[in-house]
Each structure stands twice: as structure tokens, then as C-alpha cells.
Amino acid sequence: xxxxxxxxxxxxxxxxxxxxxxxxxxxxxxxxxxxxxxxxxxxxxxxxxxxxxxxxxxxxxxxxxxxxxxxxxxxxxxxxxxxxxxxxxxxxxxxxxxxxxxxxxxxxxxxxxxxxxxxxxxxxxxxxxxxxxxxxxxxxxxxxxxxxxxxxxxxxxxxxxxxxxxxxxxxxxxxxxxxxxxxxxxxxxxxxxxxxxxxxxxxxxxxxxxxxxxxxxxxxxxxxxxxxxxxxxxxxxxxxxxxxxxxxxxxxxxx
Amino acid sequence: xxxxxxxxxxxxxxxxxxxxxxxxxxxxxxxxxxxxxxxxxxxxxxxxxxxxxxxxxxxxxxxxxxxxxxxxxxxxxxxxxxxxxxxxxxxxxxxxxxxxxxxxxxxxxxxxxxxxxxxxxxxxxxxxxxxxxxxxxxxxxxxxxxxxxxxxxxxxxxxxxxxxxxxxxxxxxxxxxxxxxxxxxxxxxxxxxxxxxxxxxxxxxxxxxxxxxxxxxxxxxxxxxxxxxxxxxxxxxxxxxxxxxxxxxxxxxxxxxxxxxxxxxxxxxxxxxxxxxxxxxxxxxxxxxxxxxxxxxxxxxxxxxxxxxxxxxxxxxxxxxxxxxxxxxxxxxxxxxxxxxxxxxxxxxxxxxxxxxxxxxxxxxxxxxxxxxxxxxxxxxxxxxxxxxxx
Numbered sequence: 001x002x003x004x005x006x007x008x009x010x011x012x013x014x015x016x017x018x019x020x021x022x023x024x025x026x027x028x029x030x031x032x033x034x035x036x037x038x039x040x041x042x043x044x045x046x047x048x049x050x051x052x053x054x055x056x057x058x059x060x061x062x063x064x065x066x067x068x069x070x071x072x073x074x075x076x077x078x079x080x081x082x083x084x085x086x087x088x089x090x091x092x093x094x095x096x097x098x099x100x101x102x103x104x105x106x107x108x109x110x111x112x113x114x115x116x117x118x119x120x121x122x123x124x125x126x127x128x129x130x131x132x133x134x135x136x137x138x139x140x141x142x143x144x145x146x147x148x149x150x151x152x153x154x155x156x157x158x159x160x161x162x163x164x165x166x167x168x169x170x171x172x173x174x175x176x177x178x179x180x181x182x183x184x185x186x187x188x189x190x191x192x193x194x195x196x197x198x199x200x201x202x203x204x205x206x207x208x209x210x211x212x213x214x215x216x217x218x219x220x221x222x223x224x225x226x227x228x229x230x231x232x233x234x235x236x237x238x239x240x241x242x243x244x245x246x247x248x249x250x251x252x253x254x255x
Numbered sequence: 256x257x258x259x260x261x262x263x264x265x266x267x268x269x270x271x272x273x274x275x276x277x278x279x280x281x282x283x284x285x286x287x288x289x290x291x292x293x294x295x296x297x298x299x300x301x302x303x304x305x306x307x308x309x310x311x312x313x314x315x316x317x318x319x320x321x322x323x324x325x326x327x328x329x330x331x332x333x334x335x336x337x338x339x340x341x342x343x344x345x346x347x348x349x350x351x352x353x354x355x356x357x358x359x360x361x362x363x364x365x366x367x368x369x370x371x372x373x374x375x376x377x378x379x380x381x382x383x384x385x386x387x388x389x390x391x392x393x394x395x396x397x398x399x400x401x402x403x404x405x406x407x408x409x410x411x412x413x414x415x416x417x418x419x420x421x422x423x424x425x426x427x428x429x430x431x432x433x434x435x436x437x438x439x440x441x442x443x444x445x446x447x448x449x450x451x452x453x454x455x456x457x458x459x460x461x462x463x464x465x466x467x468x469x470x471x472x473x474x475x476x477x478x479x480x481x482x483x484x485x486x487x488x489x490x491x492x493x494x495x496x497x498x499x500x501x502x503x504x505x506x507x508x509x510x511x512x513x514x515x516x517x518x519x520x521x522x523x524x525x526x527x528x529x530x531x532x533x534x535x536x537x538x539x540x541x542x543x544x545x546x547x548x549x550x551x552x553x554x555x556x557x558x559x560x561x562x563x564x565x566x567x568x569x570x571x572x573x574x575x576x577x578x579x580x581x582x583x584x585x586x587x588x589x590x591x592x593x594x595x596x597x598x599x600x601x602x603x604x605x606x607x608x609x610x611x612x613x614x615x616x617x618x619x620x621x622x623x624x625x626x627x628x629x630x631x632x633x634x635x636x637x638x639x640x641x642x643x644x645x646x
Contacts, residue, residue, distance in 0.1 A: 065631070080639035104632070115643050117617060120636060 002254070003058045006246025007043055007073065008082065009066030012102030012129060013213060014039050015243040018052050019251055026050045027240055036066030044072060059254045061246040065103070077249050079242050084108040084115030086245030087211050090235040096204045098195065098224075098232070099212040099241070102129045105195055107202045119202040125163045127194025129214060134163060135187040138170050139180055146184050147219045153181030155189035166190060188220060196227040209233045211241035264288045264357075267350035280353035287313075287468065288357050293415060296358030296381075298343055299366055300538040301388055301561060303404055303554045307362075308427035309419045310411040313468050317361070318352035319343040320511035322625035331376060337595045338624040339508060340369045347380050355381070360414060362407065364388045366565045367598055384410050390567050392559050401555040424550045430470055432542045437474045438464075439539040441481045444488075445528035446583050449497035451488040454504065454527025455518045462510050462534055499524055500644040501584055505531040505576060505606060506591040507599050511625045516591060519630075520637045525644075529583040531576050532591075537562055540575070564598035572602070573609045580614050587617045587644045589637075594624045617643050 004019040009032060018026040028046060032039050040062075044054050052058065054072050062070035063082040070076070079101075087097035088110040097108045105127050108118040125131050136146040156173055160166040173183045208230055214220055215238035225232040237244065266281055273281070287294065293312035297304070298319060307314040324345025325338060331348070332341055346352035347361075355361065360382035363374035377383045386403050389396035408419055438461060444451050460477065467473045488494070502525050509517065509532055517527050531537055541560055547553035562572035579585065588610045592599045603620055610618040619640040623629055 065635070078635050078639040078642060080635070081642040114645070115639070117611070117643065118639060120632070 001057065003052050004247045004250035004254070005047065005052070005054075005058055005060045006082065006086075006243040006248070006250060007040070007060060007062045007064075007067075007070050008079065008240075008242035008246060009036050009039060009062065009064040009069060010079075010102050010242070011065055012133070013239075014043065014064070014066070015240050016043055016047070017240050017243040017247045018047070018050070019244075019247040024244075026052055027237075027243070029239065032066060036069030037071075039066065040070045040072070043070075059250040061250040061253070063242055063246045074250065075253060077246060080106055080108055080118050080120070081115050082242045082245030082249065083211055084110040084118070084245065085113060085248050086241035086243070087209050087238075088113050089244060089248060090211075090237055090241060091207065091209050091233055093207070094205070095207045095209050095233070096202070097241070098199065098208060098210050100127075100129055100191070100195060100210070100214045101212050102133075104128055105198055107199055107204075109203065109205050111205075117203070119198060121194070121198055124161070126161055126166065127191055127198065129212070131163050131166070131191055131194075132187065132214070134167060135170055135184075138167060138174075139184060139187075141184075143217075146187065147217045149181045149184035150188045151185075151219050153179060153183070153185030156182045156186035158186045158190040161194075188223060192220065192223045192227050195224060199228060204228075204230075207231075207233060209235070209238075211235075211238045213239045215239065267356060269350065273351070277351065277353065281356070284353040284357040292468075294354075294358050295411075296355050296361040297363075298361075298370070299364050300533045301364045301366060301558050301563070302362050302386065303407065303558055305424060305427040305431050305543065305554060306404070306408050306411060306419065308430060308470070309408075309423035310415055310417060312359070312411070312415070315354040315358065315468070316462075317343060317355045317358070318346040320508075320625070322511075324349050324351060325625065332373065335595050336369050336373075337367075337507075337593045338511060339593055339596075340373050342511065342625065343370075344373050344377055347377055360384055362386065362410075366563065367596070369595070382414075388565070389559075390565055392566065397552075397555055397559060400559050401551050404551050404554050404558075421550055424554075425545070428543045428545060428550065428553070432545065434470060434474050435539045435542055437477050437481075439536060441477050442530065442536045442539065444481060444484055445530075447485075447488055448495070448501070448584055449488075449491070449493065449499070450501065450526035450528050451484045453521050454502075454530070455513065455521055457527075458509065458513055458517060458530065458534060496584075497526065498646060499526050500586040500641055500646050501526050501528045503527075503529040503531060503576070503579055503583060503585040503588045504535070504591060505588060506603070507593040507596050508533055509591050510534060511593075512591060512623055515623065515627070515630055515633055516589070516621060516637070519634055520589065520641070523634070523638050523641055525587075525641055527589075529579050529585060531562075531572070531579060533561075533563065536579075537575075564602040569602060573605060576606065576609065577614060580610075580616065585616065586646055587619070587640065589640070590618065590620045592620060592622045594622055 006017045008015040014032045015029045060073045062073035062076050063079045067076040083099045099106045105121045158169050215234045295307045296317045304314040319342045325341045327349045328341040328345030347355050362384050364386040365371040365388050543557045544553045
């Protein structure tokens, strides 16, 4: 039996999907940590433990910013193509995919399974998962708690375009004795506005699908949908979209 | 004292600390000056270099393409200005551009607001003459620009204490037209499929030309390289459509980001075959009309027709890009916008729409500066862009 594995080494988390001819055989996620090379080795160990060892019956495509660290991959493909292909596969039809990643955010138009155009945020962590992480840290909570807090709050203005300056704004709010819930709501609102701003610069064809680690937060999805005034699809495997796209590419490649 | 004698023929104070290539540049310029050469520094293709040649002077392109002097420039200029303007001023301020340093004077032009105001600061370092470029192409603008061409001639005559004759100008026009033809033929090698040479080499050679002083020798060298590349191409066994995507690069001057974008995208498997840029074919396509009885009108018309985004409206740029896409069999377009270059940045709206909707091709816009900070991200974008080109 042949297997097709997609490995998506992101800045925060690494995702792995193993496909066979009949569907998804295995999937797992692990933190990327400080060394992509070490992460790649750990992934090889886990694949073997799961009964799908790296070897001649397996074709591997690596993606994500750490893709070059996967020295046993047959090919590397950018995360833009992989997220596009994986997202399209999950939704099953033409769409525009919004991926909020750890260090960048992408908007990708996919037609007939293949990305046709895309836009990425520029040199800046505002509007990315990193922004939320830093702000959650500042508020002394984790990401899940940040969303729970935000749900109970009324957004305070956090208007700076820069993560470092926005953090100062958050500190000012803390200093002024504002409610943590309102600050948290402001933080999420800031990310959502920036993502919506990126979307406005792109021709948003068809339906929308949010992928990446943040698609599991119903609160964020609702806020983004509100801001864009359009429904947004999510999928339980949304955070695996990049790895799935890589696995699909591996399968195509061997046909 | 004549202006020539006033010009210092001394090396800068920090000369000994400079790298080898820069020291060689300074020594070469110093020698030229000692031999009595007249040297006029310039930045932009709107400057009618025919007049500089007619004055018996050498036009030299000034340094503007690395981030090295930008911190020095930012002491006096705002940070959110385009890197080309900051670098131009920074090189002048730090005595590190041999061509600026040994120029008799510098000729600038009011192409964009940033440059226009920067030239006022540059004027405190060196005699900086500014041509007032109008930003439209109607008859009034043409008449005004013709006056500016005449005024520049007077500046040259006054500065060097000479008289420039019509015959001098006509000779210079013929020499420059030949150069345009030679460079155009060279750049049009990109129409061949597979591409006979890399876009990286093409652009590098064109830019190196602005630092060489013998116009005829430069033309001969480029002609020779063109013939050689053509012969090699004709001898190829794999002639015919290449599977590598063929790209057109448009937008701002790209010499400062050539490694980061053009070299990178070619290493990823594409060929940059066409350049709609001011160091590409933009200034070469239209010659100065040698049959026009009014030389100043001929010069003014030619230069006013350059498809730079400072012009408004500038529809002719789209028309020309469309023609290039067809003639060079282009599969995708990359637009390079230097940070804070408002005119190209805004005009990109039309270029994107034209390329994607009217020509049905993928389009990638990269906004960047001379730093290496975004190298990784640009590489990912370029790779993803090539992945969207189904070839």
C-alpha cells in the first residue's frame, strides 16, 4: 500500500496528514519548538510509531516556513498552494480561503482545486496568530481563555497597526483599570479588522473558508463573518489544511 | 577660476577605508577628471542626456541602489521615503559614490515629490540643477518641457562657458538613438523561447552601462553580447517553448532588489524575459525624431512620452505592457513597488486589473525596500506565484 504524507511546519505548530488511496490514515499536530530540524525528526519517529514509516512506500511533501528542514521530503511546496488545495478539498468547491497563521495571514482564491491568486500580509505580525499570542500573554491567559474573556466583553479600541505599539495600548488599558474582558475583546477585534483589511484588497470570489489554528474559535469566526458581512465556513480539520494540501500534492505527484 | 578648476580633484577623506571596487571607481573617476573630463551626474531617464553629450560632457548615473548609506540619509530625511531617494542622498552625504563625488554638478528632475524635495537638500552638498518635469502630455505641458530642455542647455553653456550648437545636439541625438537601438535589440532577446539568457544578466549589464563612459564602446560590447547570445540560441537543440514560466517585471527601478527578486525567482525556476522598467526597455522603445526640424521639440516629445507612473494619466504604460505580454509570450507579471513610491503603488491598481482581467494572467505585487529583512517572505511569495502558473 502506498501512503502520501503532507508535513506542514508552521512557525507555531507542525501538522501532519497521512493519506492512502482511500482517505486520511493518520494525522497529528505538535508544537514546532525552537528547531524545525528536531521537529522534522520527531515527526519521522511519530510516523513510524503510527505504522507509516518514512520509506519507499511513502511520498512526502513538506510545506510551511520550516519546509526545508524536512530533509527526507520528496518535494517542498509553498504553504500558499498547500492551504489552497487542502482548503478546497475540505470544502469541496471553489472558494476563497483565509488562513490566519502563526506569523502571517493569507487570502487565497482557489478554482478547480488549484490556487489562482493570493495575497499575504506584509512584514508584520499584526493580524496574525502571533499578535493574539503576545496579547494573551500580556493578559496572563492562554488563547482559549482569551476568546472566552473576549466573548464576555465590549471591544476597547486597539488601533495601532504595529504589534509592539498595540501591546503598549493594551498596557495603557491595563494601567487605566479597564476590564480584562473588554481588553480581550479589543484584541480579537483588532486582529479581525486587520484580516478584513487584507481581504478587502483581494477579490473575494465564491464562498469563504477559514483555515489555520484559529478556525476552531467560534467567537473569532463570528466576529470575522460580521466584519466581512459574509458567512464563513470552517471545518473540523481546518488547521490541517496545509498538511492535507501537501499530502494531496504528494499523491498527484506520484500519479 | 573656471568651474572645472573649482571642482576638487582630491579623494575623499575616508578613501583608504573603502572596499576595493569602490576605491577603483574613485581612482578611475579621479583620472578622468585629471584628464579634463566634464562630468554631469544624474539619476533619472527623463534627463535629456543628448544635451550633456552635446556639451562635450559625460552623463553618469549616480549610486542609488544599496541600503548602506540609508541610515546616514535618515538623519536628515524622513524614514518613510522611498529607499532610492534615501540611498541617492545618503551616498551624496557620505562621499561614498565616486560618480557623485567627482561630478561637476548634478541634474535632478521633479519626477516625484520625494525626489523633488530631496534635491533641495542635495543642493547644500553640491550644485544641483533641477529640471521641472510637467506631469501630463498636453500641448501646454510639451511647450513648458521644451522650455525646460532649453534652460538645461543654457545651464550647461553657462557652467562650462561654452556654446552648444544645433549640430552638436544632432550628433548627440544620433549617438543616443544608436544606443537605444542597441539596448532594445539586446533586451528583445527576451522574446526568444527558451530565453537565451537570464533576466538577471540582462538587467545587470544594462545597469553597468550607466557607469561606463565610452558610449560607442558600451554599444559595441552590448552588440557583441547580443550577437553571441543569438548565435548560442540558434545552435541550441532544445529550441521551442520552454516549460519555465516566462515573466515580465514592471514597476519601480529594480537594481536595488535584483538579487532579492529577479535572481530569486529565476532560481526558483522562472525566466524573467521582459522589463517594463526605467532600466529596461521603457526609455528605449521611442527614439528622438531625427527628422524633426526643431531639435528641442524632438527631445521634449521623446522624453515626455516615457511611461513613468509620475505621468497622469499614464494609460500608455498599460497599452505597452499589453503589447509586451503578447510579443514576449509572457506567463505572469511581477510588479515591484519600492516602499513609499506613491505613484507606482497607486497605479498598481490599474496594472493588476489590466493584467488579470484583460490579459488573463497571474499578477504578483511585491512592495519592498533595499533591506534583507523580507527575503524569506518574498521567496515564499515568488514560489507560490510560480505554483499558480500552470505551465
